[in-house]
Amino acid sequence: MSEFKAAGFSDEFGGGPDLVGITTMTSPYYFVPPSGSTAERPSDPPPGMLRFNTDIGRLEVWRNDHWATILGESPDLGVSTAGTGESPGGTGTRGVWSGGRLAPDGTYSNKMDYITVETLGDAQDFDTLAAARSYIAGGCASRTKGILYGGANGPLVNTIDKFVFASTGSREDFGDTVGSNAGNAGGYSNGTRGIFAGIASPSFTTRIDYITIESNGIAQDFGDMLYSQYEVGACGSSVRALFGAGYRSPGTYESSVEYVTASTTGNSVNFGNLTLSRRITTSLSNSTRGVWSGGLNPGTNLIEFVTIASTGNAQDFGDLIADRSGANGAAASPTRGVFGGGYAPVATDRCEFITIPTTGNSVDFGDLTVARGYTSACSNGHGGL
Numbered sequence: 001m002s003e004f005k006a007a008g009f010s011d012e013f014g015g016g017p018d019l020v021g022i023t024t025m026t027s028p029y030y031f032v033p034p035s036g037s038t039a040e041r042p043s044d045p046p047p048g049m050l051r052f053n054t055d056i057g058r059l060e061v062w063r064n065d066h067w068a069t070i071l072g073e074s075p076d077l078g079v080s081t082a083g084t085g086e087s088p089g090g091t092g093t094r095g096v097w098s099g100g101r102l103a104p105d106g107t108y109s110n111k112m113d114y115i116t117v118e119t120l121g122d123a124q125d126f127d128t129l130a131a132a133r134s135y136i137a138g139g140c141a142s143r144t145k146g147i148l149y150g151g152a153n154g155p156l157v158n159t160i161d162k163f164v165f166a167s168t169g170s171r172e173d174f175g176d177t178v179g180s181n182a183g184n185a186g187g188y189s190n191g192t193r194g195i196f197a198g199i200a201s202p203s204f205t206t207r208i209d210y211i212t213i214e215s216n217g218i219a220q221d222f223g224d225m226l227y228s229q230y231e232v233g234a235c236g237s238s239v240r241a242l243f244g245a246g247y248r249s250p251g252t253y254e255s256s257v258e259y260v261t262a263s264t265t266g267n268s269v270n271f272g273n274l275t276l277s278r279r280i281t282t283s284l285s286n287s288t289r290g291v292w293s294g295g296l297n298p299g300t301n302l303i304e305f306v307t308i309a310s311t312g313n314a315q316d317f318g319d320l321i322a323d324r325s326g327a328n329g330a331a332a333s334p335t336r337g338v339f340g341g342g343y344a345p346v347a348t349d350r351c352e353f354i355t356i357p358t359t360g361n362s363v364d365f366g367d368l369t370v371a372r373g374y375t376s377a378c379s380n381g382h383g384g385l
Contacts, residue, residue: 035054038357069173099343120353122366135150137183139382150177158182161173173324182209183230190238222266235292244258262384333379
């Protein structure tokens with residue numbers, strides 16, 4: 001029998017027919033799997049179905065109950081000498097936690113810890129800040145560099161630090177914030193720019209500042225938020241930066257989410273609302289979903305999410321292990337988000353994780369090296385990249 005071609009056939013998922021038995025692919029070049037956006041995923045695929053997700057630019061496979069991303073190259077290596085309970089070696093996304101407040105009495109930390117997001121285990125020492133401080137803007141990073149914007153140790157400061165994810169002990173000075181001080185901000189990056197909103201300087205402001213990550217120097221004005229506030233949670237995609245929740249005035253907490261287009265400058269625009277008004281919440285994202293967790297009004301274990309490319313109100317995602325506020329520290333890969341530190345109700349070292357493309361409650365990940373709240377965190381695999 002000569003060659004048999006099945007190009008005209010398709011199964012219920014739009015692909016070719018099943019090939020039973022030993023099947024040899026003779027092309028020396030490539031094969032093209034099914035592709036589509038996250039929204040176009042099949043609703044009831046067979047176990048092991050492989051597809052290319054055009055939203056995140058990666059292959060993914062159906063593992064009976066969820067889509068798992070197949071990680072490719074990474075600019076960072078995991079820990080190759082991990083001890084018991086520590087994040088093991090291998091490629092992956094690195095999350096770094098910096099500074100924080102050890103206790104409500106005002107004791108601050110200069111610790112910098114790191115984890116490998118795709119693994120489980122306790123954090124390890126990364127570096128130390130030049131001076132102990134807290135209330136640093138979090139979530140700002142490119143594929144290679146992390147940025148720490150402002151903060152306080154008593155008074156607010158104008159310090160901006162930078163570090164290289166792949167190299168421990170690499171923290172050094174970057175430049176200065178807009179004005180003489182800045183703290184309590186939400187931080188976002190599209191890999192080129194870092195954008196900071198909800199800035200205390202020292203009280204409530206509408207300020208939005210930005211930096212160019214590869215160009216050391218003084219931050220610049222981006223625009224203004226709709227409301228004067230601070231202690232907002234920030235996240236986003238490569239196109240949009242979202243800022244949600246916040247402390248608007250004494251005794252008044254915010255539920256609104258605002259957004260800006262990262263590549264431009266200008267004032268923020270209304271996106272929608274979170275389900276609960278609160279401050280000092282923690283946020284993270286992959287390229288499609290923004291997630292907020294915890295917060296104070298009073299403490300809550302709520303996790304909720306929005307779809308970044310649209311506008312509208314948040315939806316329920318699940319619950320944290322316990323009520324948590326004052327975390328402000330979260331790191332993300334395309335599929336996993338890790339929340340670390342905070343007050344629950346006293347300072348905690350607990351890290352817990354979620355699978356971002358799904359919904360559900362968080363699961364224990366490991367511990368930071370020191371229990372603290374108001375810490376800052378970022379990763380080299382978040383949704384803005």
